[in-house]
Amino acid sequence: xxxxxxxxxxxVVHEGDTVTLNCxxxxxxxxxxxxxxxxxxxxxxxxxxxxxxxEKKSGRLSSILDKKxxxxxxxxxxxxxxxxxxxxxxxxxxxxxxxxxxxxRLQVTL
Amino acid sequence: xxxxxxxxxxxxxxxGQEARLRCSPMKGHSHVYWYRQLPEEGLKFxxxxxxxxxxxxxxxxxxxxxxxxxKEGPSILRIxxxxxxxxxxxxxxxxxxxxxxxxxxxxxxxxxxxxx
Numbered sequence: 001x002x003x004x005x006x007x008x009x010x011x012v013v014h015e016g017d018t019v020t021l022n023c024x025x026x027x028x029x030x031x032x033x034x035x036x037x038x039x040x041x042x043x044x045x046x047x048x049x050x051x052x053x054x055e056k057k058s059g060r061l062s063s064i065l066d067k068k069x070x071x072x073x074x075x076x077x078x079x080x081x082x083x084x085x086x087x088x089x090x091x092x093x094x095x096x097x098x099x100x101x102x103x104x105r106l107q108v109t110l
Numbered sequence: 111x112x113x114x115x116x117x118x119x120x121x122x123x124x125x126g127q128e129a130r131l132r133c134s135p136m137k138g139h140s141h142v143y144w145y146r147q148l149p150e151e152g153l154k155f156x157x158x159x160x161x162x163x164x165x166x167x168x169x170x171x172x173x174x175x176x177x178x179x180x181k182e183g184p185s186i187l188r189i190x191x192x193x194x195x196x197x198x199x200x201x202x203x204x205x206x207x208x209x210x211x212x213x214x215x216x217x218x219x220x221x222x223x224x225x226x
Binding site: 004034036041042043044045048088090095096097098099100101102103 | 113114143145150151152153154155158166168201203214215216217218219220
């Protein structure tokens with residue numbers, strides 16, 4: 001059974017800090033790893049990673065995948081209060097469905 | 111292009127009643143996935159459907175739960191004889207093809223089911 005573990009479970013930082021969120025996984029026939037941001041409603045897509053060592057970047061957010069060590073990180077620099085959310089990591093394997101971790105709850109304070 | 115539409119947003123049922131949750135995928139998407147989220151937990155896969163076919167229902171409870179995606183109309187997740195433990199947020203997601211290397215899922219805003 002595919003498995004995704006995220007850490008930390010929750011995190012409180014001050015505005016302007018840089019945070020790193022971790023995601024480790026076990027999956028049969030890895031296809032892709034995805035990061036989503038969930039505020040109060042629908043998870044919204046952030047990144048899809050398929051290859052090791054290639055950083056994906058979008059503004060202050062970036063992510064990278066290590067397929068040898070089976071993990072990914074999501075970095076957020078210069079955090080803002082609007083970054084407060086639950087960040088979900090998910091993998092796709094043979095079963096062609098997303099398996100999610102429990103998420104990291106990030107709170108950014110003033 | 112409208113996103114994934116789910117209704118109702120909130121549904122309250124008494125124990126023993128039936129709950130019907132609807133999901134209209136994004137235009138052009140023929141693959142639908144249902145997920146359940148309990149408080150402080152991640153999204154748990156329930157079922158994957160294409161038009162008129164159930165592809166993977168490995169995450170569905172064996173009893174009381176069923177899903178369909180007819181040729182015309184929305185996908186329906188049906189829960190019969192609801193119990194308090196069914197209270198959760200139910201999310202629908204769609205993609206234009208089978209989830210794989212190049213496809214990401216687009217999620218609806220979810221239906222919050224509360225069982226009294």
